[in-house]
Structure formats: structure tokens, C-alpha cells
Amino acid sequence: MTSAAAAGSPVHGILATAGIVLSLVLAGWALVATLRHRAPDRAQFAGLALLELALLGLAVVALVALGGGERPGEPGAFFGYLVTVVCLPPLAWVLARMEPTRWGSAIVCAICLVTPVVVVRLQQTWEVVGG
């Protein structure tokens, strides 16, 4: 049942997978920068921009599916997670810009560890729980 639900779900797919992988790679990269006492570099900001593009793409796909009459299992939670997830990379960006030290990299790392969790929760709230 789950695979059938996943196949029809707009938030499962290449964009979600790309977002999760990119976010984790970015978290790893930022962690290395933190341990090396490096401020957030160009690669981290480029990664955040790319991650935001993937997540915005995911949001557009989800909204198109909603426009086409599909409905998430838990609409309230789904929209909450959708809004949250597209706000996370900009939040990391702004805070990392404010903190041009190793702690800026630590902020990027922390937020990039949270983002995949939110994407997975987004996918779970699309499927009908207990269905």
C-alpha cells in the first residue's frame, strides 16, 4: 500500500531525494569547515541556493498536484512542513552571513541536518496515516 501511495505522491521523487542528499552533503561539508575553524565559504552559500531551488521545485510540484485535485493525508501538518522547509535554507543563509566565523558553518550544518527530517515528515503527512 505504501509503495502505491508513494508512487502517486508529489513529494516523493527525484526532487525530494535530491534535496535530502544535497542537504546531508552540505551538512557534512559545513561540519568539516566548522572543525577546521573556517567561516562559511562560497561553496556553502552555493549549496544553500541549490538546496532552496530543489525545495521550491518540490513545493511547486506539490501545489500543482493540489491544484489537480490530489489531497494530502494531513493537510494542516503538510502545509506547515511545506512552508517550514522552504524557509530553512534562507534562514541558514541569513544567519551564516551574520556570523562569518566557524560558528556560521556550524549554523549551516545544524539547519542542513534538520532539513531532511522536515522533508521526510512532509512525505509522511502526504500519506494517510493508519490507512
Added chain:
Amino acid sequence: MAEPQATNRGPGRLLIAIYILFAIAATSRAGLQIATKFDRAPVAYLLSAAAALIYIVAAVGLARAGHAGRRTALLCCSVELVGVLGVGVLSVADRQLFPDETVWSQFGSGYGYVPLVLPILGLLWLWRTRDADR
């Protein structure tokens, strides 16, 4: 440490970032629970809302720094620590009391125990930067 460090710089900024994340998580969770199923577990949901408020005020206190900001953050971190320990113990001892999850249930296990560690880190950070208050 050579010079007093401001509360809202360096590691403090990372702490603020994590407080913002928890403020978002707790606020949306409490808002949704109260809006959709308040009758099911009013105590748990009001507690979620209180936790959300504390995270927001703590983040603002840390970010504003200064004497008032530090006092605010100190109060919030203390209440938060008491809250997560109290609710943690109660939720383990008597599951009927909190039929639905809150941020602080089971010492915040649903959030990787970060709710338990966060106030401790906050208090340690306030202690380490205490010279900034003078």
C-alpha cells in the same frame, strides 16, 4: 578567554539558530493541535504552546543580549530545564497525564533529546559570557 564575548555572537548565534528552529517546530505543532483537536488532550497542547512561547522569548533574549536580554534568556532556560525535566518524569511515570506527544514528553525523545540538552547549553553559554554583563 581574552575578552568578554557578547551573548549573541559566535556559539551564541548557533544557539539562537537552534532556538529559532524549536520555536518554529513547537509553535506550528501547538497551533495545529489546538486548532484541530484541542479537546483530546488540552493539558498537553497548552503545554506545547507554553514551550513554544518560551523558545521564542529565549531566542529573542539571546539575540538582544545586554543585561535585560541575558536576564530574559536566563529565566527562559531555567523554566525550560525545569519544564523538560518535570514533564519528562511525569510523562514516564503516568502516561495518562499526557495522552498525546508534546515537545517535552519523554525528555524530548521525539526531538532527539535536543529539548533536554538545549537549556543546559543555554545556561552554560550564559555562564561563560557572564563578563559581558558587567
